[in-house]
Amino acid sequence: MSLSPQQRLVTTIIRNQGKASRSDIARLLGLSRASMTQLISGLMERGLVMEVGDGDSQGGRRPRLLSFNDKLGYVVGVDVGATSLDVAIADFNGKIIAQHGEAVDVREGPQAILGRVNHIAQSLLALVDAQPSQVYGFGIGVPGPVEFTTGLLIAPPIMPGWNGFPIRDFIGQTFQQARVMVDNDVNVMALGELRVGAGKDVQHFVFVKIGTGIGAGIVANGVMYRGHNGSAGDIGHVCADVNGLVCHCGNIGCLEAMAAGPAIAARALKAAQSGASDFLAQRLQAQGILTAADVSRGIMVGDYACNEIIQDCGRLIGEALASMVNILNPSMIFIGGGVSNVGFQLLAAIRQAVLRRSPPLATKDLRIDYASLGANAGIHGAVALALEHVFKVLE
Amino acid sequence: MSLSPQQRLVTTIIRNQGKASRSDIARLLGLSRASMTQLISGLMERGLVMEVGDGDSQGGRRPRLLSFNDKLGYVVGVDVGATSLDVAIADFNGKIIAQHGEAVDVREGPQAILGRVNHIAQSLLALVDAQPSQVYGFGIGVPGPVEFTTGLLIAPPIMPGWNGFPIRDFIGQTFQQARVMVDNDVNVMALGELRVGAGKDVQHFVFVKIGTGIGAGIVANGVMYRGHNGSAGDIGHVCADVNGLVCHCGNIGCLEAMAAGPAIAARALKAAQSGASDFLAQRLQAQGILTAADVSRGIMVGDYACNEIIQDCGRLIGEALASMVNILNPSMIFIGGGVSNVGFQLLAAIRQAVLRRSPPLATKDLRIDYASLGANAGIHGAVALALEHVFKVLE
Numbered sequence: 081m082s083l084s085p086q087q088r089l090v091t092t093i094i095r096n097q098g099k100a101s102r103s104d105i106a107r108l109l110g111l112s113r114a115s116m117t118q119l120i121s122g123l124m125e126r127g128l129v130m131e132v133g134d135g136d137s138q139g140g141r142r143p144r145l146l147s148f149n150d151k152l153g154y155v156v157g158v159d160v161g162a163t164s165l166d167v168a169i170a171d172f173n174g175k176i177i178a179q180h181g182e183a184v185d186v187r188e189g190p191q192a193i194l195g196r197v198n199h200i201a202q203s204l205l206a207l208v209d210a211q212p213s214q215v216y217g218f219g220i221g222v223p224g225p226v227e228f229t230t231g232l233l234i235a236p237p238i239m240p241g242w243n244g245f246p247i248r249d250f251i252g253q254t255f256q257q258a259r260v261m262v263d264n265d266v267n268v269m270a271l272g273e274l275r276v277g278a279g280k281d282v283q284h285f286v287f288v289k290i291g292t293g294i295g296a297g298i299v300a301n302g303v304m305y306r307g308h309n310g311s312a313g314d315i316g317h318v319c320a321d322v323n324g325l326v327c328h329c330g331n332i333g334c335l336e337a338m339a340a341g342p343a344i345a346a347r348a349l350k351a352a353q354s355g356a357s358d359f360l361a362q363r364l365q366a367q368g369i370l371t372a373a374d375v376s377r378g379i380m381v382g383d384y385a386c387n388e389i390i391q392d393c394g395r396l397i398g399e400a401l402a403s404m405v406n407i408l409n410p411s412m413i414f415i416g417g418g419v420s421n422v423g424f425q426l427l428a429a430i431r432q433a434v435l436r437r438s439p440p441l442a443t444k445d446l447r448i449d450y451a452s453l454g455a456n457a458g459i460h461g462a463v464a465l466a467l468e469h470v471f472k473v474l475e
Numbered sequence: 476m477s478l479s480p481q482q483r484l485v486t487t488i489i490r491n492q493g494k495a496s497r498s499d500i501a502r503l504l505g506l507s508r509a510s511m512t513q514l515i516s517g518l519m520e521r522g523l524v525m526e527v528g529d530g531d532s533q534g535g536r537r538p539r540l541l542s543f544n545d546k547l548g549y550v551v552g553v554d555v556g557a558t559s560l561d562v563a564i565a566d567f568n569g570k571i572i573a574q575h576g577e578a579v580d581v582r583e584g585p586q587a588i589l590g591r592v593n594h595i596a597q598s599l600l601a602l603v604d605a606q607p608s609q610v611y612g613f614g615i616g617v618p619g620p621v622e623f624t625t626g627l628l629i630a631p632p633i634m635p636g637w638n639g640f641p642i643r644d645f646i647g648q649t650f651q652q653a654r655v656m657v658d659n660d661v662n663v664m665a666l667g668e669l670r671v672g673a674g675k676d677v678q679h680f681v682f683v684k685i686g687t688g689i690g691a692g693i694v695a696n697g698v699m700y701r702g703h704n705g706s707a708g709d710i711g712h713v714c715a716d717v718n719g720l721v722c723h724c725g726n727i728g729c730l731e732a733m734a735a736g737p738a739i740a741a742r743a744l745k746a747a748q749s750g751a752s753d754f755l756a757q758r759l760q761a762q763g764i765l766t767a768a769d770v771s772r773g774i775m776v777g778d779y780a781c782n783e784i785i786q787d788c789g790r791l792i793g794e795a796l797a798s799m800v801n802i803l804n805p806s807m808i809f810i811g812g813g814v815s816n817v818g819f820q821l822l823a824a825i826r827q828a829v830l831r832r833s834p835p836l837a838t839k840d841l842r843i844d845y846a847s848l849g850a851n852a853g854i855h856g857a858v859a860l861a862l863e864h865v866f867k868v869l870e
Contacts, residue, residue, distance in 0.1 A: 085505030110480025225836050234836045284703050298802070300695045307804025308679050311837040318801050319794070319832060322717070331832065399714065403798045406713050407693070409702025437714060437726065441620050441629045442706040 086111075087123055094129065094146060095467060096275075098173060101135050101143035120146065127152055148172035154210055155217040155470055156201045156258070157462030159268070160193060162186050162223050162238055162292050167200040169208060170463040172470070174276065178204040179459070186223065189241035190250065198254045218251050218260040219465030221268030221458050223293070228310030231262035237328060238292060259469050263306075265289065265458060266313065266417075269451065270297025271304055271468075272461030273414055278452035284410045286313070287451065288401065289417035290426075294336045298408065316340070318403065320396045335400045339393040341419045344372040347389045357385035376422040387425060394426040398433025405438040405446065416451035481506075482518055489524065489541060490862060493568060496530050496538035515541065522547055543567035549605055550612040550865055551596045551653070552857030554663070555588060557581050557618050557633055557687050562595040564603060565858040567865070569671065573599040574854070581618065584636035585645065593649045613646050613655040614860030616663030616853050618688070623705030626657035632723055633687060656860050658701075660684065660853060661708065661812075664846065665692025666699055666863075667856030668809055673847035679805045681708070682846065683796065684812035685821075689731045693803065711735070713798065715791045730795045734788040736814045739767040742784045752780035771817040782820060789821040793828025800833040800841065811846035 083091065086109070093108055094100050106116040123129040130149045134142040150171040157176075159166040166181040180200050184193055197220075202212060224236025233242045248260040263271075270287035273279035279287075279299060287297040296313035298305040306312050316336035317329050324333025325343075337343060348370040352360035359378045364370050378386030401413060413434075415427060431448050438446075451457050478486065481504070488503055489495050501511040518524040525544045529537040545566040552571075554561040561576040575595050579588055592615075597607060619631025628637045643655040658666075665682035668674035674682075674694060682692040691708035693700040701707050711731035712724050719728025720738075732738060743765040747755035754776060758769045773781025796808060808829075810822060826843050833841075846852050 225834070227836065296802070300700050301698065303696065305695050305803075307837070308806035308841075309804055309836050309839055311834060312679075312802065312804040314801050314804070314834055314837065317832075317834055318798050329834070403713050404802055406709050407691070407707065407799055407802055408700075409704055409707040409709070411703035437712075439620065439706060439709055439712055439724070441622065441704050442702070442709065444704055446703075 086119055090119060090123060091128065091148075094148060095174075099132060099135070099145040099147045101145055103143055105146075150175070153214045153216045153257075153470075154205070155219065155463060155466035156215055156255070157459050157464075157466055158197050158201075158218065158220040159265070159458035159462050160186060160197075160220065160222045161265070161458075165193065165196060165200075166459050167197060167204065168459050168463060169201070169204045169210070170467075172467070174460075174463055174467055176459070176463065178207050180204060186239050187241075190245040190247065194247065194250050198251065202254070212255050213257055215255045215258045217466035217470035218255060218258050219268070219462040219467075219469075220247065220251075220260065220262045221265040221462050221465070222247075222262060223265045225314060226262050226264045226267075226310050228263060228306050231260065233262075234309075259466075261465050261469050263465055264295065264297070264310070264313075266295040267297040267304060267306060268461035268465055269416055269453075269457035270299055270313075270414075270461065271464045272453055272457040272459070273451060274299050274302075274304070275464040276453070276460045277414075277457060279412065279414065282412050284408065285412040285414065286401070286404055286408060286410045287414045287416060287457070288315075288397070288420075290340065290397065290415065290419045291417035292341050294340045294397065294400075294417075296404065299410075300408070315400055315404065318400050320400055335396060339396040341372045344375055344389060344393055344419065344422070345370055347393075348372075348375050348378075348386070351385040351389065357383055359383040360385065372419045372422055379423040379425060390423055390425045391429045394429025395433045397426075398430040399437055401430060401448075402434045402437035405434055405442050409442045411445050411447065413446070413448045414451040415448065416454075416457055420450065481514055485514060485518060486523065486543075489543060490569075494527060494530070494540040494542045496540055498538055500541075545570070548609045548611045548652075548865075549600070550614065550858060550861035551610055551650070552854050552859075552861055553592050553596075553613065553615040554660070554853035554857050555581060555592075555615065555617045556660070556853075560588065560591060560595075561854050562592060562599065563854050563858060564596070564599045564605070565862075567862070569855075569858055569862055571854070571858065573602050575599060581634050582636075585640040585642065589642065589645050593646065597649070607650050608652055610650045610653045612861035612865035613650060613653050614663070614857040614862075614864075615642065615646075615655065615657045616660040616857050616860070617642075617657060618660045620709060621657050621659045621662075621705050623658060623701050626655065628657075629704075654861075654864050656864050658860055659690065659692070659705070659708075661690040662692040662699060662701060663856035663860055664811055664848075664852035665694055665708075665809075665856065666859045667848055667852040667854070668846060669694050669697075669699070670859040671848070671855045672809075672852060674807065674809065677807050679803065680807040680809065681796075681799055681803060681805045682809045682811060682852070683710075683792070685735065685792065685810065685814045686812035687736050689735045689792065689795075689812075691799065694805075695803070710795055710799065713795050715795055730791060734791040736767045739770055739784060739788055739814065739817070740765050742788075743767075743770050743773075743781070746780040746784065752778055754778040755780065767814045767817055774818040774820060785818055785820045786824045789824025790828045792821075793825040794832055796825060796843075797829050797832035800829055800837050804837045806840050806842065808841070808843045809846040810843065811849075811852055815845065 132147040135145045157168045165184045168176045168179040251260045266289040294316045317334040320335040320338045321333035327334035327337035351357040352364040375386045527542040552563045560579045563571045563574040646655045661684040689711045712729040715730040715733045716728035722729035722732035746752040747759040770781045
């Protein structure tokens with residue numbers, strides 16, 4: 081099945097808008113009514129596009145709206161986290177029709193985790209009476225650096241055994257019709273905000289994930305920006321403090337080593353042991369371990385040391401984001417990831433540091449806020465990633 | 476004169492390629508031979524496009540090549556520096572047909588400098604027997620932050636009197652047919668490399684200007700990236716040293732305050748006065764003043780202190796560029812601007828610092844080198860800036 085460049089433009093418009101009338105498409109492409117009619121007929125004959133109802137009248141007859149044929153095929157979105165796995169089946173309009181999530185340990189390696197992905201996807205397809213041969217695209221987000229053109233993880237620090245593993249081939253053995261796209265988890269979250277979240281009409285934005293690590297996804301001129309090797313937005317190893325801690329990457333004072341989840345936990349341990357926080361000392365005694373969540377609870381009960389830890393981490397993250405604001409001049413920064421909700425103090429400290437260290441012109445219209453899709457940014461983004469590439473398979 | 480979206484696509488292809496055959500254009504746009512012929516005929520009837528010779532045969536008859544009608548009109552490119560002014564007249568194919576440069580002081584203010592621009596442009600037009608009414612576009616690069624959508628300078632530190640000055644209106648009084656585009660000087664240099672320099676086939680690159688200030692222009696996904704307010708790439712005020720000097724912007728340790736031309740001169744003065752460099756002490760006594768050029772000469776005669784100054788500035792610039800590499804993952808960094816040629820030691824120190832502070836994946840294919848257009852990047856970029864927008868006037 082082959083699509084002409086013009087047909088591909090039409091499918092892109094429908095994908096981005098969800099539903100579109102013939103006259104919308106004709107206007108956007110600058111086509112005559114006759115050319116438009118011919119183009120759409122071709123797509124409808126192939127079963128790709130169908131009429132789904134009436135739009136608002138612009139004075140005359142109500143226009144018929146076009147959308148993808150939701151029975152034509154499916155895509156699978158996969159969100160692999162360090163300790164969780166989510167899989168969703170969606171139709172060609174991006175509507176999720178079946179979804180499953182479970183706890184996993186990504187360190188079990190690619191064979192085990194991707195075996196689960198295949199199994200869950202097949203089960204979900206059976207649930208909606210569909211076949212693996214009807215899956216035309218996979219979008220997979222993973223918590224490590226990905227060379228986007230090859231879909232390979234490159235030396236991922238928290239994913240032993242995944243380095244260079246052929247994810248595409250592995251999935252392709254079961255889903256032979258599917259084009260498999262792999263991307264870094266935070267890029268996938270940014271794509272989710274861009275396609276179905278609050279980033280929908282934003283031309284330039286940054287999505288920052290604060291969790292076990294710290295990373296960012298970049299939308300530039302309305303499209304995902306991945307850079308030459310797919311490593312764009314990799315801010316975890318920007319230097320946050322020249323006199324700081326040694327990072328697992330070998331450099332000194334990397335943002336990730338100073339302000340991500342494990343760094344917050346380490347600071348909490350120090351505060352508990354030094355006597356700076358009775359609250360944390362009690363938690364440590366009760367649990368034998370401290371995490372960022374304990375610091376979050378400490379803030380809620382007004383613990384001074386907890387407050388100080390989060391404000392300092394927020395300042396370091398904000399200073400790194402100020403570099404991003406200097407360099408990228410986005411109009412929006414979304415803050416997401418498991419550690420981002422430790423307390424509003426974090427967001428406030430981030431905002432302060434960004435404003436202090438950025439030029440006034442760059443912060444004139446800048447908004448900094450929590451991700452609009454919350455924990456669902458990843459799975460929506462994975463579905464969107466699959467959809468962006470699915471028609472290349474259908475050609 | 477109105478162009479359809481398809482005609483605009485054709486003019487974009489011809490502008491980017493210089494010359495193109497009908498079959499090239501048909502292939503790129505996915506058009507039938509008949510539609511193509513009709514489209515081109517329309518553009519030729521309007522006098523926009525003309526045949527300029529034969530291309531290489533692909534087996535059959537040699538194809539006729541199409542280009543812009545170079546008699547249809549002109550654009551003016553203007554490169555305003557802190558102490559220099561260059562003006563060029565170019566045809567619609569971007570070929571510069573007349574050019575003039577002179578020393579100015581940008582602090583004389585917009586009326587004086589832009590008055591000179593008008594005068595020089597009119598004189599150059601007279602030289603080539605053309606009228607101001609035949610100028611359809613102006614591209615102007617200025618050494619300060621520009622809000623690209625309005626063409627206004629916003630609080631430019633080294634351009635007193637230019638803040639918010641209506642450059643477009645001023646030029647428009649003399650050149651009433653012209654669409655006037657204003658951009659930051661380093662964005663214009665990056666555009667020059669993108670259109671006629673070594674950046675021509677590079678999808679993601681950064682152009683760094685090291686002069687009185689330090690700034691960068693960004694090309695992302697093959698197009699200029701300016702960000703939401705046009706301040707993208709404004710790296711002069713990224714923090715280079717938390718314990719550093721106070722910058723004119725009020726922050727501490729800004730890159731510009733630590734490593735640009737005036738900082739190099741200040742370090743040289745200190746080395747001369749402290750006895751660290753006999754060479755610089757002698758120059759100071761002879762001239763009463765020291766500049767970055769003196770440090771450059773010191774390196775050539777093997778002066779240790781001069782070498783150390785440049786290596787340290789290179790390290791600071793390289794560390795800031797490492798942030799850009801982390802964030803943008805470009806495949807090329809061009810180094811330009813008046814201070815960039817102080818010595819290869821600077822380039823070497825920049826390269827070392829970038830490699831040390833960037834993730835391996837991001838530097839796998841990265842090249843860092845001098846700008847390919849040298850001092851002409853600005854004027855070529857200004858012409859390209861005018862051309863990118865000229866057809867919006869012709870519509």
